[in-house]
Amino acid sequence: xxxxxxxxxxxxxxxxxxxAEREVLPKAKELDQDAxxxxxxxxxxxxxxxxxxxxxxxxxxAGLDNVSYAVAIEEVSRACASTGVIMSVNNSLVCDPLLKxxxxxxxxxxxxxxxxxxxxxxxxxxxxxxxxxxxxxQTTAVKDGDHWVINGSKNWITNGPHADVxxxxxxxxxxxxxxxxxxxxxxxxxxGFNPQPRDHxxxxxxAHSCTMFFENCRVHESKMLNAEGMGFKIAMSTLDGxxxxxxxxxxxxxxxxxxxxxAYSKERKAFGEPIAKKQAIAFKLADMATQIDAARLLIxxxxxxxxxxxxxxxxxxxxxxxxxxxxxxxMATRVTHQALQVFGGYGYSTEYDMERHYRDARITEIYEGxxxxxxxxxxxxxxxx
Amino acid sequence: MxxxxxxxxxxxxxxxxxxxxxxxxxxxxxDELVPMSVYRALADQGLMSVKLEEALGGPxxxxxxxSLAMTEVAKACASTAVTMAVTNMVGEVIHAFGTDAQRxxxxxxxxxxxxxxxxxxxxxxxxxxxxxxTTATKEGDHYxxxxxxxxxxxxxxxxxxxxxxxxxxxxSKGISCFLVDGDADGVSVAKHEDKLGxxxxxxxxxxxxxxRVHESALLGSLGxxxRIAMMALDGxxxxxxxxxxxxAEAALADTLTFVQASPALRSSQxxxxxxxxxxxxxxxxxxxxxxxxxxxxRGESFSLPAxxxxxxxxxxxxxxxxxxxxxxxERAERPDSIAARCMRDVRVTMIYEGxxxxxxxxxxxxxxx
Numbered sequence: 160x161x162x163x164x165x166x167x168x169x170x171x172x173x174x175x176x177x178x179a180e181r182e183v184l185p186k187a188k189e190l191d192q193d194a195x196x197x198x199x200x201x202x203x204x205x206x207x208x209x210x211x212x213x214x215x216x217x218x219x220x221a222g223l224d225n226v227s228y229a230v231a232i233e234e235v236s237r238a239c240a241s242t243g244v245i246m247s248v249n250n251s252l253v254c255d256p257l258l259k260x261x262x263x264x265x266x267x268x269x270x271x272x273x274x275x276x277x278x279x280x281x282x283x284x285x286x287x288x289x290x291x292x293x294x295x296x297q298t299t300a301v302k303d304g305d306h307w308v309i310n311g312s313k314n315w316i317t318n319g320p321h322a323d324v325x326x327x328x329x330x331x332x333x334x335x336x337x338x339x340x341x342x343x344x345x346x347x348x349x350x351g352f353n354p355q356p357r358d359h360x361x362x363x364x365x366a367h368s369c370t371m372f373f374e375n376c377r378v379h380e381s382k383m384l385n386a387e388g389m390g391f392k393i394a395m396s397t398l399d400g401x402x403x404x405x406x407x408x409x410x411x412x413x414x415x416x417x418x419x420x421x422a423y424s425k426e427r428k429a430f431g432e433p434i435a436k437k438q439a440i441a442f443k444l445a446d447m448a449t450q451i452d453a454a455r456l457l458i459x460x461x462x463x464x465x466x467x468x469x470x471x472x473x474x475x476x477x478x479x480x481x482x483x484x485x486x487x488x489x490m491a492t493r494v495t496h497q498a499l500q501v502f503g504g505y506g507y508s509t510e511y512d513m514e515r516h517y518r519d520a521r522i523t524e525i526y527e528g529x530x531x532x533x534x535x536x537x538x539x540x541x542x543x544x
Numbered sequence: 545m546x547x548x549x550x551x552x553x554x555x556x557x558x559x560x561x562x563x564x565x566x567x568x569x570x571x572x573x574x575d576e577l578v579p580m581s582v583y584r585a586l587a588d589q590g591l592m593s594v595k596l597e598e599a600l601g602g603p604x605x606x607x608x609x610x611s612l613a614m615t616e617v618a619k620a621c622a623s624t625a626v627t628m629a630v631t632n633m634v635g636e637v638i639h640a641f642g643t644d645a646q647r648x649x650x651x652x653x654x655x656x657x658x659x660x661x662x663x664x665x666x667x668x669x670x671x672x673x674x675x676x677x678t679t680a681t682k683e684g685d686h687y688x689x690x691x692x693x694x695x696x697x698x699x700x701x702x703x704x705x706x707x708x709x710x711x712x713x714x715x716s717k718g719i720s721c722f723l724v725d726g727d728a729d730g731v732s733v734a735k736h737e738d739k740l741g742x743x744x745x746x747x748x749x750x751x752x753x754x755x756r757v758h759e760s761a762l763l764g765s766l767g768x769x770x771r772i773a774m775m776a777l778d779g780x781x782x783x784x785x786x787x788x789x790x791x792a793e794a795a796l797a798d799t800l801t802f803v804q805a806s807p808a809l810r811s812s813q814x815x816x817x818x819x820x821x822x823x824x825x826x827x828x829x830x831x832x833x834x835x836x837x838x839x840x841x842r843g844e845s846f847s848l849p850a851x852x853x854x855x856x857x858x859x860x861x862x863x864x865x866x867x868x869x870x871x872x873x874e875r876a877e878r879p880d881s882i883a884a885r886c887m888r889d890v891r892v893t894m895i896y897e898g899x900x901x902x903x904x905x906x907x908x909x910x911x912x913x
Contacts, residue, residue, distance in 0.1 A: 160553060160608055161546045162835050168545065226545050421911060441908035442901075448911050449832070449852040456831035457824075463545045482824045538816035541823050542804060 175234035205276020236411025241365035247404035253280030340390030351376030362518035564620035618790025623744035634660025658703030699748035741888030
């Protein structure tokens, strides 16, 4: 047992923190208020290797481990949760499934430019009427010669408006249920593939998402990921990894809100003394600190397990990832709520960061599996024994 | 980074599990006694002095091993576990602050199965030990200890009592620590407390009436007692967190069996949610506890992580036990209910060795300075 970061992991942490504090944090408020896509930060993340952290170097990535990845996501999200999720989607939801399921040609054509940040990817699973129940998807792909013809729509696709590549999940055989789902790699600009204008959301304003329409979109069979019918398995395995990224994003948001609440509580005076001297505030801060640490440990455990699974593919980490995501995301909504409370009226004002953290935290309980779905996953594992 | 226990950790864990399997918590609770043979068996496996080096008769284990072993024992019998926790803590504090002679006498005795008790609390001094009134008065080369101590786990059966008493002025600087044999003249049991839970663990109110101890019984320095108590409790909190986790794991395992046997409950989201939340929070509690243990093993500062572990693990364990009882409904109302016993047993973990409130004081002080 050794529950601490290795020297290499600490170096990644420092690199990510320096980048986040020097380059991301100064822009975070403006990005949020203008809902501006941080193009220049995405380019910088590409230079730093942050868009393909756990992809081997020979495939265009940084060749680091998943613990390093989680640590880097936390640091970036501590500055800006939008930038954090842009990073998380490209790493977890696009590079990771390509690394695990793509053939060599696809790895060369897609994984390498995506991992190096030359291209940006997005993940098309959710539909207007199919979210938690991914098996109910309506988008279809029908074979036509050596092509597949895709029809349907996908929504809430983070990075969608700016992505060069989408991994899209389609129903290829309705009778087979989950085994009738197949994943395809679709390039931006393919005829019949139409990303819509960005969504307007409560939080993570700078991370653009959108609906995407597929209208008789013809994709060559060489763009199929892995094999026909493998889509659901790919999606679930991908989300097991993605949840670590979202958990780390939630952790970064909570950490930022907590640090600001601590600093503010020492300065702000009420009833003749700093409010930090009041147990009402001090005990809140104590609970935040404890819960943040608990979340970090759960995330590291899941990430370390995913690292072991790289060597031993039979090893599963669905339960540990779900535990980390559920705990960290609910923790982040609690912690940002309480941190805003410490700030009082200033917390509610858009002049300060606290309301941004509060808004940004909320989505972490929803995307890549809601808190309810996390409980379904955990309970199913526990009941199986 | 590596989360799985080492071979040595697992060896302590499995030895603890072997003994745990022989325990009959329901019978011990009914008898209001854990037989001394249980403690001797634990001692034989090195579990009453996990960290003690081999030269003094210990197994030379570490804090992570201790934590894992504690959880295993607590899964089977929380009363046995608290005696194991306090005895390990007493052995450790004597080892940390004692002279060679004190170590050889007492640490070795504890490793062989003698029990150690921790006599700090008083009627008017619990969370604030600085308010204690027991005194130790110098008389020649001896001290005379006089006063009352409260809530002393197995204070009636201890081979050695670590006793805090006032040797100087008011406040925490006037407190010193002494090692007193359990059978010393002048030590008597005023009362066996009747308690909500941990009914197989005796809790005694002790009276010290001119108890004469030689000055060599002083542990650490004169006036250094408060620091010794705080240091002991920092470590003790890892033990209590581990105990609470074990108790809650037992309630959860019992409840899981209950749910698995019922198709209606298996498919009920209320039941599923309770199981999922329990698993999630106990995982978090366990990681916080093992982290504190590991920091202590590495000789790093662990007071803050230990307090985090204790408040999180004990409050989680309480919530899990409560939820298990709720889920089992009528089944938990029966006298032989494991979940209900766990709920009663676990309640005190939020109180002893520093209440949840004291943990929050420790944590908030650490993060606000």
